[in-house]
Amino acid sequence: MLHSWVVMPTCLPVVRRRCHTCAADRFRANGRIRVNAHHKRLDVWLLVLCSGCGRTAKLTVLERVNVRSVRPEVLDLLHANDLALTAELLQDPVVRRRNRIALDWDGAWRLDTGGSDHRDREVIDVSVRFAARVPVRPVRLIAEGCGLPRAEVERLIDEGRVVSAVRLGGKVSDDFTFTLKR
Numbered sequence: 001m002l003h004s005w006v007v008m009p010t011c012l013p014v015v016r017r018r019c020h021t022c023a024a025d026r027f028r029a030n031g032r033i034r035v036n037a038h039h040k041r042l043d044v045w046l047l048v049l050c051s052g053c054g055r056t057a058k059l060t061v062l063e064r065v066n067v068r069s070v071r072p073e074v075l076d077l078l079h080a081n082d083l084a085l086t087a088e089l090l091q092d093p094v095v096r097r098r099n100r101i102a103l104d105w106d107g108a109w110r111l112d113t114g115g116s117d118h119r120d121r122e123v124i125d126v127s128v129r130f131a132a133r134v135p136v137r138p139v140r141l142i143a144e145g146c147g148l149p150r151a152e153v154e155r156l157i158d159e160g161r162v163v164s165a166v167r168l169g170g171k172v173s174d175d176f177t178f179t180l181k182r
Contacts, residue, residue, distance in 0.1 A: 002177075003124060005145055006112045008131045012087055014104040015048050017057070024052030026104070029090060031083040034058065035075075040067050044078055046089055059099045061089055091133050109134045113145045124180045135171040138164065138178070146180065156180065 015027040027048035036043045042065050045058035062070070070078075077085045089095055090103060109132075128141060142162065143150045156162045164178035 001125070003126045004114060005126055005128045005141070006114075006131055007109055007128065007134055007136060007141065008112055009087065009105075009109050009134060011108050012083075012090065013108045013134075014051075014106075015059070015090070016102040016104050017048075017100065019050040019052055019055060019057070021055045022050065022053040024050055026051040027057060029086060031081050031086045033061075033078050033081050033086065035078050037067070038064070041065065042067055042070060046086060046095075059095065059101065061095055087132065105134050105136070109136065111141060111144050122182050124182075125177065126180070127175070127177045129175045130173055133173040135173045137171050138166065138168045138176070142168075142178065142180065 012029045012031070015029055016025055017027055018025050019027070027050055029046060029048045032047040034045045034047055036045075042062055043060075044062040045060055048057050048059060049055070050057065067075075074085075096102070124146070126142075126145070128138075139150055139153050139157070142148070143153045146153070148156075153162065157168055161181045162168065162178060163181075164176060166172055166174075166176040166178075168178070
């Protein structure tokens with residue numbers, strides 16, 4: 001039987017960027033979006049707050065784009081400070097590259113295993129699905145989902161008793177499956 005686990009975000013990730021005022025390197029995104037119009041052109045920024053001094057910084061999303069090139073429903077979401085749109089924009093690689101930021105997902109996600117009826121089985125087939133592109137180590141997911149220490153999971157991987165098509169050593173943010181043989 002194939003078990004389904006889901007990695008779900010619980011809040012917005014911390015934005016890693018150097019503050020120009022206090023040299024802190026962590027900003028909190030609170031879902032605030034600033035839209036500024038210049039005749040027929042739009043500028044859009046995500047507003048983030050420095051965790052050290054509270055200074056507001058702007059992350060550029062759109063710069064001098066024609067108003068007609070933005071879909072009306074997206075423009076409405078921008079004006080409404082939509083939290084889901086903020087999360088989507090933070091994960092956009094173009095926005096992250098343009099603003100030279102990284103995201104820190106520590107404490108901003110949870111694993112939903114759908115119950116614990118699989119813990120006493122000898123062989124477990126699990127499909128892990130990501131609701132958002134949260135980079136997590138598969139060893140940590142397997143340990144948390146099965147109630148095992150990480151060292152035990154690493155030992156099982158070395159013995160060949162945890163098998164997956166993806167590399168279990170690094171971080172993943174795409175869906176994958178694995179089999180655990182106890």
